[in-house]
Amino acid sequence: MFEILIQTISWCLLVTGALFYASGALGLLRFPDIYSRLHAVTKTDTVGLGFLTLGLVLQSGPGWTTAQLLLIWLLAMASAAVNGQLLARYTLEQEVPDDT
Known part of the structure; x- marks a missing residue:
């Protein structure tokens, strides 16, 4: 009985992590500027990997x-976190247009 509970919780966490990854990919495709995209990817990937x-x-x-x-x-x-910070700083320094 305990093993079934552990397996059920484990699979729920795995599915939740996959959904976070999918939402990050959707945010990468749908958000308008690079800063929003970076935020979507770094946050959802970190939380998704945690699950x-x-x-x-x-x-x-x-x-x-x-x-x-x-x-x-x-x-x-x-x-x-470091990659997101470096990409945002580089984008700000290079003055990349918002619509890229």
Whole structure:
């Protein structure tokens, strides 16, 4: 019974993460300027990866795989924030038109 509950929660987290990724892709396609697009991609990808990681952690159980998954999530969160900041700063310095 406990295993079925863990699997159900895990799959719900995985589906939620996939939906966050889909909403980020939709925001990338639909938002008007580059700053809105960067915000949509960095935020939804970070949250989506968090849900996917938690879903996979529940399936993998305690151990080295869980530690690796959490480390990947932390590195991805840090790199998404830094990449978003650098792209926004570069765009501001280059004075890229808003309609690109």
